Each structure stands twice: as C-alpha cells, then as structure tokens.
Amino acid sequence: MSRAFRGLSGVLRGALPLAMAILLAACSSGPQKPKPAELSPGANLIGVRQAWSTKIGEVALPLNVRVVGQSVALASSDGTVAVLDARSGGDLWRASLGTPLSTGVGYDGQRAAVITRGNEVVALESGREIWRQRLNAVSLTAPLVAGGRVFVLGADRTVSAFDGQSGRRLWQQQRSGEALVLRQAGVLLAVGDTLVVGLSGKLVGLNPLNGSVRWEAAIASPRGVNDIERLVDLVAGVSREGDVVCARAFQAAVGCVDAARGSVLWTKPAVGATGVQGDRDLVFGTEADGTVVAWRRADGERAWAQELLRYRNLGTPLVAGRSVVVGDGGGLLHFLSREDGAPVARVSTDGTAIVVAPVLAGNTLVVVTRSGGVFGFQPE
Numbered sequence: 067m068s069r070a071f072r073g074l075s076g077v078l079r080g081a082l083p084l085a086m087a088i089l090l091a092a093c094s095s096g097p098q099k100p101k102p103a104e105l106s107p108g109a110n111l112i113g114v115r116q117a118w119s120t121k122i123g124e125v126a127l128p129l130n131v132r133v134v135g136q137s138v139a140l141a142s143s144d145g146t147v148a149v150l151d152a153r154s155g156g157d158l159w160r161a162s163l164g165t166p167l168s169t170g171v172g173y174d175g176q177r178a179a180v181i182t183r184g185n186e187v188v189a190l191e192s193g194r195e196i197w198r199q200r201l202n203a204v205s206l207t208a209p210l211v212a213g214g215r216v217f218v219l220g221a222d223r224t225v226s227a228f229d230g231q232s233g234r235r236l237w238q239q240q241r242s243g244e245a246l247v248l249r250q251a252g253v254l255l256a257v258g259d260t261l262v263v264g265l266s267g268k269l270v271g272l273n274p275l276n277g278s279v280r281w282e283a284a285i286a287s288p289r290g291v292n293d294i295e296r297l298v299d300l301v302a303g304v305s306r307e308g309d310v311v312c313a314r315a316f317q318a319a320v321g322c323v324d325a326a327r328g329s330v331l332w333t334k335p336a337v338g339a340t341g342v343q344g345d346r347d348l349v350f351g352t353e354a355d356g357t358v359v360a361w362r363r364a365d366g367e368r369a370w371a372q373e374l375l376r377y378r379n380l381g382t383p384l385v386a387g388r389s390v391v392v393g394d395g396g397g398l399l400h401f402l403s404r405e406d407g408a409p410v411a412r413v414s415t416d417g418t419a420i421v422v423a424p425v426l427a428g429n430t431l432v433v434v435t436r437s438g439g440v441f442g443f444q445p446e
C-alpha cells in the first residue's frame with residue numbers, strides 16, 4: 067500500500083490536505099516494508115562488459131531516455147540536458163538551462179524539449195535554446211517531439227501542441243478527470259498519423275493537426291468509493307509493435323490496444339506501478355512485489371513469472387535479444403532469459419537506484435542511476 071501511495075502527486079480541486087492525511091496515516095500504520103529477496107550467486111551464462119560511464123547530474127524527476135540511432139538524449143533534475151554518443155559515452159552536445167526540470171527529455175534527432183518546474187516547455191537545438199513557452203499546469207511527462215511539433219501532456223490532463231521551430235501554440239485539448247493524478251510520467255507517443263495519449267485509464271487517439279479525438283480505448287476503469295481507490299492513470303513505458311500498443315494502468319491492469327482502429331485487444335488484472343516493454347510475442351513488466359511477468363501479446367495470458375527478485379524495487383524492463391533486462395533499487399542490472407525468466411547475468415552500476423528503463427542504442431545498453439551515473443554496457 068505504501069508504494070502505491072508514493073506515486074500520488076498533488077490533488078486537484080482542493081482535496082490535497084485530506085489526501086495527504088490519508089496517505090500519512092496509511093503509511094504510518096501499515097506493515098513493515100518486506101525485506102528484498104536474497105540474491106543467489108550471479109549467473110554468467112552471457113558475457114556483459116561496461117564499455118563506458120559518464121555523469122549527468124542527480125535524477126529526481128520522472129526520467130526517460132530517448133534514443134535516435136546512436137544518439138541518446140537525457141536530462142537531470144538541475145536542468146542539464148545532454149545528447150550522448152552511445153558508442154563512446156561522449157557528449158554530442160550538452161546544455162544547462164539554469165532551472166530545475168520536472169520531466170525528462172523529448173528528442174527527434176534534431177530538436178530536444180523539456181519542461182521546467184516553473185511550468186515552461188523549452189526547446190533546444192545543438193545545445194542552444196531556441197524557444198520557451200509558459201504552460202498552464204505542471205507536467206511530469208516528457209514532451210513528444212515529432213512531425214515538426216512538440217506535444218505536451220499536463221497533469222491536469224491537458225494536451226497541447228507547439229510549432230517545433232517557433233514555439234507557437236497550435237492547439238490545446240482538455241478534459242476533466244478524476245481528482246487525483248500520479249506523480250509519474252504518463253503515456254504520450256505517435257503511432258502512424260495518430261497522437262496516442264494516456265488520459266485516466268484510457269488510451270486516446272488524437273489528430274495531431276488539431277487535437278480532435280479519433281478514438282478512446284479503456285485499459286482500466288475507475289473503481290472504489292474514494293479518489294485514491296479510483297486512481298487508474300496509465301504510466302510511462304509502453305510496448306509498441308506496429309499498430310498495437312500495450313500499457314499499464316497504475317496498480318490495476320495491463321492491456322493492449324489496436325491504435326489503428328482504437329479497439330481494446332485484451333486487458334488483464336495486474337498490480338504494478340511501472341511501465342511495460344515487449345516484442346512481437348511477449349509483453350514484460352514488474353509487479354509491485356517485484357515479480358517479473360511475461361504476458362503473451364496475442365491474448366494476455368501469462369507465459370511465465372519470475373519471483374527471485376521480489377521486493378527489490380524493480381523498474382520497467384527492456385527486451386534485449388534473448389534477455390529481459392531490469393534494474394533495481396540497489397543499482398544492479400539483472401538479465402533474465404526471455405524464454406522462462408531464469409537469471410543469466412548480473413552487473414552493477416554505482417549502488418544507487420536505476421531510475422529509468424534501460425535502453426538500447428545500437429549494441430549498447432544504456433542505464434541511468436539516481437545519482438546521475440550513466441553507464442554503457444555491451445556484450446562480450
């Protein structure tokens with residue numbers, strides 16, 4: 067319960083004091099936090115070596131890492147934005163905005179965008195700021211830079227589009243929702259000519275030219291008698307294969323949607339707080355207790371579940387060849403067999419939590435830790 071509540075952000079419509087009182091009471095009276103599972107001796111069935119490391123600055127924001135070819139874009143809480151060469155870890159460019167950030171970075175290979183804690187969206191090219199625009203509400207989701215535009219998802223469930231070159235606001239779409247929102251990044255991606263956004267427990271397809279709604283598909287529906295129980299926001303980290311997008315509703319469900327037709331393919335109950343990843347056959351995620359689960363993409367049935375990493379504060383996994391890679395709260399990177407979840411390798415970083423799903427850039431696996439360590443691993 068305490069982990070679920072830690073994801074909550076401020077309460078809209080004046081309900082913050084009551085919600086915080088409930089949160090604190092639940093945390094203080096709840097059971098002791100379970101002890102992380104003891105790790106068996108590291109398996110060495112595959113060879114993994116650290117190729118390079120660098121620093122970005124402390125990461126206390128809902129970070130994401132964007133990959134375009136061999137370029138890796140990322141940001142730190144203090145306002146540093148960098149694009150690295152995944153082959154060497156060296157800077158392609160780096161900029162300091164001089165103000166703290168509330169989101170990770172969006173990047174299309176040319177233009178990057180971030181959002182400050184002062185509720186401004188800032189666009190950069192080659193390390194140089196080209197424009198910034200004021201937002202009406204806080205955002206915790208990295209902007210999407212695509213099609214010459216910058217799209218922003220606000221915590222008040224507002225979706226905005228800006229011209230990528232000038233920063234001119236092109237349109238804004240807003241809808242009401244439940245009183246609570248998560249203090250986590252949400253879902254914002256492009257699928258073909260559709261902008262796909264997570265709004266409450268739904269994936270919503272928008273026309274990127276004007277913001278009009280094309281379809282809605284519910285992965286989870288609000289339930290319960292109070293705002294906390296009814297919270298079903300979708301969380302960042304989705305698995306896209308062609309037109310099919312699979313996502314997680316916070317502590318409620320995992321499901322897949324056909325984004326070409328706007329139809330739900332399947333949903334399954336799942337109790338987790340981090341996103342999912344996958345390939346054409348399987349979808350992978352971690353439950354709140356640290357169980358790593360593989361669901362069949364075709365119908366959502368479980369293919370396997372691995373409990374050896376329970377209560378180790380796991381993040382969103384990554385599929386890398388024949389392995390599923392997942393970071394934990396102690397800075398360890400675990401490699402599991404894609405076929406059955408058996409451990410095949412383990413590597414360490416700097417001892418602080420791995421705060422973002424690992425990414426692949428070429429043949430380099432890139433991970434980022436809370437203290438700002440950035441590590442590149444390659445197969446031996």
